[in-house]
Amino acid sequence: MGVPELDAPTTARSTRLRRLTAFCFVAVCLSFYLPVFLLDAFDEDDQHTVPIHAQQTLDKCRNLHTKPGPPPDFNLRTESDRFVPGTKATLLRNATIWTGRVDGLEIIKGDLLLDKGSIKGLGVVDAGVLAQYSAADLNTIDAEGAWVSPGIVDMHSHLGVDSAPELLGGDDTNSIKGLVLPWLRSIDGLNTHDDAYKLSISGGLTTAVVLPGSADAIGGQAFVIKLRPTDERSPSSMLLEPPFGLNGSDVDSSLPPRWRQMKHACGENPSRVYGGTRMDTIWAFRQGYETARKIKQSQDQYCDKATAGQWNGIGEFPEDLQWEALVDVLRGRVKVHNHCYEAVDLDGMVRITNEFKFHIAAFHHAHETYLVPDLLKKMYGGPPAVALFATNARYKREAYRGSEFAPSILADNDINVVMKSDHPVLNSRHLLYEAQQAHYYGLPAEIALRAVTTTPAFIMGQDHRIGTVREGYDADIVLWDSHPLALGAAPQQVWIDGIPQLDSPNVVKKPEAFQRVPKTPDFEKEKAAAIKYEGLPPLVPKKTSSTVVFTNVSSVFLREDNRIMQAMLPSADVNVVVKDGKLMCYACDVQESSTDAEYVNLQGGSVAPALISYGSPLGLEHIAAEASTSDGAVGDHLTAKQPAMLGGNGALIRAVDGLQYSTRDALIANRAGVTTGVVAPTSYGFLSGLSCAFSTGAAHKLEGGSVVKPITALHVSVSMSSSTSVSTQISALRKLLLGGGEGELGMAFRDVVDGVLPLIIDVSSADVMATLILLKAEVEQARNVKLQVTFAGATEAHLLAKEIGEAQIGVILNPSRPFPGTWESRRILPGPPISHYNAPGLLLENNVTVGIGIQEPWSARNTRFDVAWAALEMFGEISKADALALASTNLEKLLGLPSEDGDLVVTSGGDLLSMESKVAGIVSPRRGIVELMD
Numbered sequence: 001m002g003v004p005e006l007d008a009p010t011t012a013r014s015t016r017l018r019r020l021t022a023f024c025f026v027a028v029c030l031s032f033y034l035p036v037f038l039l040d041a042f043d044e045d046d047q048h049t050v051p052i053h054a055q056q057t058l059d060k061c062r063n064l065h066t067k068p069g070p071p072p073d074f075n076l077r078t079e080s081d082r083f084v085p086g087t088k089a090t091l092l093r094n095a096t097i098w099t100g101r102v103d104g105l106e107i108i109k110g111d112l113l114l115d116k117g118s119i120k121g122l123g124v125v126d127a128g129v130l131a132q133y134s135a136a137d138l139n140t141i142d143a144e145g146a147w148v149s150p151g152i153v154d155m156h157s158h159l160g161v162d163s164a165p166e167l168l169g170g171d172d173t174n175s176i177k178g179l180v181l182p183w184l185r186s187i188d189g190l191n192t193h194d195d196a197y198k199l200s201i202s203g204g205l206t207t208a209v210v211l212p213g214s215a216d217a218i219g220g221q222a223f224v225i226k227l228r229p230t231d232e233r234s235p236s237s238m239l240l241e242p243p244f245g246l247n248g249s250d251v252d253s254s255l256p257p258r259w260r261q262m263k264h265a266c267g268e269n270p271s272r273v274y275g276g277t278r279m280d281t282i283w284a285f286r287q288g289y290e291t292a293r294k295i296k297q298s299q300d301q302y303c304d305k306a307t308a309g310q311w312n313g314i315g316e317f318p319e320d321l322q323w324e325a326l327v328d329v330l331r332g333r334v335k336v337h338n339h340c341y342e343a344v345d346l347d348g349m350v351r352i353t354n355e356f357k358f359h360i361a362a363f364h365h366a367h368e369t370y371l372v373p374d375l376l377k378k379m380y381g382g383p384p385a386v387a388l389f390a391t392n393a394r395y396k397r398e399a400y401r402g403s404e405f406a407p408s409i410l411a412d413n414d415i416n417v418v419m420k421s422d423h424p425v426l427n428s429r430h431l432l433y434e435a436q437q438a439h440y441y442g443l444p445a446e447i448a449l450r451a452v453t454t455t456p457a458f459i460m461g462q463d464h465r466i467g468t469v470r471e472g473y474d475a476d477i478v479l480w481d482s483h484p485l486a487l488g489a490a491p492q493q494v495w496i497d498g499i500p501q502l503d504s505p506n507v508v509k510k511p512e513a514f515q516r517v518p519k520t521p522d523f524e525k526e527k528a529a530a531i532k533y534e535g536l537p538p539l540v541p542k543k544t545s546s547t548v549v550f551t552n553v554s555s556v557f558l559r560e561d562n563r564i565m566q567a568m569l570p571s572a573d574v575n576v577v578v579k580d581g582k583l584m585c586y587a588c589d590v591q592e593s594s595t596d597a598e599y600v601n602l603q604g605g606s607v608a609p610a611l612i613s614y615g616s617p618l619g620l621e622h623i624a625a626e627a628s629t630s631d632g633a634v635g636d637h638l639t640a641k642q643p644a645m646l647g648g649n650g651a652l653i654r655a656v657d658g659l660q661y662s663t664r665d666a667l668i669a670n671r672a673g674v675t676t677g678v679v680a681p682t683s684y685g686f687l688s689g690l691s692c693a694f695s696t697g698a699a700h701k702l703e704g705g706s707v708v709k710p711i712t713a714l715h716v717s718v719s720m721s722s723s724t725s726v727s728t729q730i731s732a733l734r735k736l737l738l739g740g741g742e743g744e745l746g747m748a749f750r751d752v753v754d755g756v757l758p759l760i761i762d763v764s765s766a767d768v769m770a771t772l773i774l775l776k777a778e779v780e781q782a783r784n785v786k787l788q789v790t791f792a793g794a795t796e797a798h799l800l801a802k803e804i805g806e807a808q809i810g811v812i813l814n815p816s817r818p819f820p821g822t823w824e825s826r827r828i829l830p831g832p833p834i835s836h837y838n839a840p841g842l843l844l845e846n847n848v849t850v851g852i853g854i855q856e857p858w859s860a861r862n863t864r865f866d867v868a869w870a871a872l873e874m875f876g877e878i879s880k881a882d883a884l885a886l887a888s889t890n891l892e893k894l895l896g897l898p899s900e901d902g903d904l905v906v907t908s909g910g911d912l913l914s915m916e917s918k919v920a921g922i923v924s925p926r927r928g929i930v931e932l933m934d
């Protein structure tokens with residue numbers, strides 16, 4: 001069986017070998033070791049049947065058992081295969097280099113020399129080596145002690161196949177031509193013009209695994225790319241170590257093969273797409289693997305015969321182009337990336353790996369893996385890695401039990417953790433943010449950093465060249481403006497293959513406070529509860545009717561005339577006393593003896609106005625993908641007649657009538673200091689309806705203070721992606737604003753014209769905004785009124801910052817960090833390091849009232865980090881108070897919320913904008929309560 005031991009022939013064999021060599025040279029002119037295989041052939045007297053290509057066949061047979069990897073002399077290379085001639089060498093002086101080595105604990109202070117596409121010196125660069133470069137040959141940069149890391153690596157991306165902006169024929173993510181399609185290849189759909197490459201590089205991303213989508217059980221082969229543009233401008237030239245044979249070049253059988261990658265998906269996606277069930281999907285896997293197993297078996301039998309010299313009637317090597325990749329999985333030569341969420345699906349896949357004897361490199365998404373670590377360890381060949389989002393969860397049943405503590409729990413169980421983007425699901429420009437959040441929720445710093453560098457490189461089989469800063473490795477390097485785990489970390493420069501990727505980057509090294517690993521809060525209790533309650537821990541905080549004395553408060557932010565002001569405190573350690581939802585006093589004298597008071601030491605904490613969430617269906621749905629858990633969408637007036645019972649064309653829907661309380665996203669938002677949600681009816685057309693404001697922490701609508709305001713604003717949308725024309729939508733809006741509306745709709749527009757109801761227009765395109773600015777002026781002149789108008793979404797608003805400011809139109813940027821996902825939102829202002837300004841900064845500078853919002857309910861909890869990040873991109877030109885206003889008082893102004901009696905949020909370990917603090921309590925005047933988190 002298998003291949004003979006060529007390295008250690010027996011003496012007897014050696015003798016016969018010498019005898020046979022002569023024959024061999026004459027007969028088929030083969031290499032040194034063919035005769036060894038032929039020995040038995042001679043014994044059986046059928047040497048006349050030895051085929052002319054016997055050596056190739058035997059090589060092939062031997063190679064079938066070779067594990068993929070770099071050639072043995074790979075790290076002796078003096079030049080990277082990706083080196084671009086003409087690239088200048090770079091010497092980075094005085095850097096603080098996190099290498100990823102020594103379990104992620106190694107930090108080298110010193111220099112880094114990049115040349116010939118790889119790392120040529122690290123730490124103390126040999127003076128002799130440096131002497132070889134003239135000053136003109138060397139690009140020398142003083143890092144001034146700044147942090148350097150390996151380039152960020154994304155193990156789950158759809159860059160290029162699901163490209164931005166989205167256009168017809170631009171989605172090459174999924175084939176739906178069958179459940180099992182191992183022969184498909186993501187490289188065949190890789191769009192080299194995806195706007196996202198450049199943006200992702202600007203976040204430090206250098207390498208990504210481009211996976212087919214999850215519509216199929218086996219969606220096809222994935223490919224590892226480097227993101228930089230190449231001179232050839234082709235998808236092939238972006239590939240990192242493409243598998244042999246990909247472009248028709250011969251397989252070099254003298255070398256180990258290269259690792260291949262493949263996508264698998266189980267659970268809801270493939271079942272849904274094919275109208276089947278989990279049972280059908282698992283059977284499809286087993287059927288596919290059985291086909292591959294039979295081919296592999298016949299290959300092995302063929303090779304057994306060949307190596308035994310039984311050439312007679314042996315025929316062709318059994319191969320099938322459609323199945324060869326899946327056969328390679330069974331040979332342990334493919335890294336399988338398996339989209340798989342729930343215990344039921346994870347168990348099914350673990351069983352399949354044992355049935356067919358192959359390994360899955362990583363479970364992706366994998367929201368329930370932290371609940372079943374022992375199951376993972378039963379996988380054939382050892383536990384897989386787990387590739388996760390940090391806080392993106394609950395969007396479907398399979399993600400409902402997702403936990404922000406999953407990375408930390410998995411690491412506790414010695415499972416390799418990878419943080420991934422699923423780009424464009426999350427913008428991979430911000431993949432590092434996933435690691436920052438995982439760290440915030442308890443993943444040790446060195447594991448968090450490895451989770452976006454070293455670990456994915458290892459799991460995808462590329463750790464001989466990327467994911468680590470090490471001599472001889474690819475020169476994929478990021479020079480950061482802060483410690484990479486500090487919120488808002490941005491590259492000062494990114495090198496891929498030694499080539500700097502950012503032209504005059506708009507980033508400078510941040511102050512000292514950002515140059516260390518953030519101190520994370522204690523979440524041990526919450527983490528234990530996540531496991532105990534199988535991902536559904538109770539989320540309602542403790543309500544207290546006692547007086548609460550918060551001690552050791554370092555900052556207090558308060559409302560003052562629609563604004564936020566930071567209070568002057570006598571010291572950085574004052575008391576704040578609250579009771580029954582009221583702030584009694586701050587920096588006050590407290591009677592230590594008052595026995596009924598509860599004392600909470602905030603360790604340098606803060607009190608600030610609570611935040612508001614706008615832009616997602618928060619409060620109207622529990623699980624986004626589950627229609628039965630949501631209020632649903634309203635009808636579109638422009639494309640369908642509205643029912644007479646609703647008033648026909650005068651119909652107007654109120655979100656307040658559909659409110660659902662105690663959704664997990666709302667309760668989690670409340671625990672993160674977002675105590676008010678503003679939600680408009682869900683609409684996929686022109687007219688949405690009337691929004692309302694609600695308390696995210698309330699139990700139901702009949703509880704005091706649960707509805708903050710039943711009608712806040714009127715919402716419409718003008719979009720190029722709509723099924724009616726933009727001009728039709730504008731025409732409808734003009735008619736309504738000029739008094740042409742009927743019924744409730746007409747009344748609401750009268751309120752808009754009377755200036756008592758704000759009009760929120762969801763709009764992305766600057767061209768549409770310009771039309772709307774003119775329309776506003778037209779109506780104001782015609783009716784001699786002043787309208788309150790706000791643009792929401794507003795990705796291209798920065799292009800008209802001055803005009804929007806002059807028109808006194810508000811802007812809610814939603815999302816707060818832009819992505820050119822559609823044509824109408826493609827002209828983004830990316831912010832540092834690509835542009836000096838970010839969109840909120842430029843709009844504020846033009847006197848626009850700016851709020852920031854979200855698109856999906858799970859992200860409401862991250863609002864405080866969104867605000868803090870937006871402010872960090874403004875280089876300290878915005879005060880903390882004004883930053884907090886972006887998601888509180890500014891939204892109140894724009895959305896027509898009451899500004900009095902707003903909630904307060906209390907944090908420990910820092911202020912609300914810090915990634916070192918934790919929300920400790922909520923003080924709600926409207927609800928008349930104080931909530932404490934522990």
Ligand SMILES: *[C@@H]1O[C@H](CO)[C@@H](O)[C@H](O)[C@H]1NC(C)=O
Pocket residue numbers: 094143144145
């Ligand atoms: C490295 O940079 C830091 C920060 O600017 C500075 O304090 C230190 O003196 C520098 N060290 C060397 C060797 O230049």
Ligand SMILES: *[C@@H]1O[C@H](CO)[C@@H](O)[C@H](O)[C@H]1NC(C)=O
Pocket residue numbers: 242247249
């Ligand atoms: C095929 O790929 C190999 C390895 O990446 C490369 O060396 C070779 O030039 C390519 N051949 C063609 C014809 O593109």
Ligand SMILES: *[C@@H]1O[C@H](CO)[C@@H](O)[C@H](O)[C@H]1NC(C)=O
Pocket residue numbers: 552554573601602603604605
């Ligand atoms: C107050 O908080 C600071 C952290 O900001 C901490 O160093 C200090 O020990 C705390 N003081 C008390 C009395 O708890």
Ligand SMILES: *[C@@H]1O[C@H](CO)[C@@H](O)[C@H](O)[C@H]1NC(C)=O
Pocket residue numbers: 805845846847
């Ligand atoms: C913004 O407002 C300030 C203060 O009212 C004013 O000085 C400045 O000129 C305004 N900027 C613009 C661009 O209108």
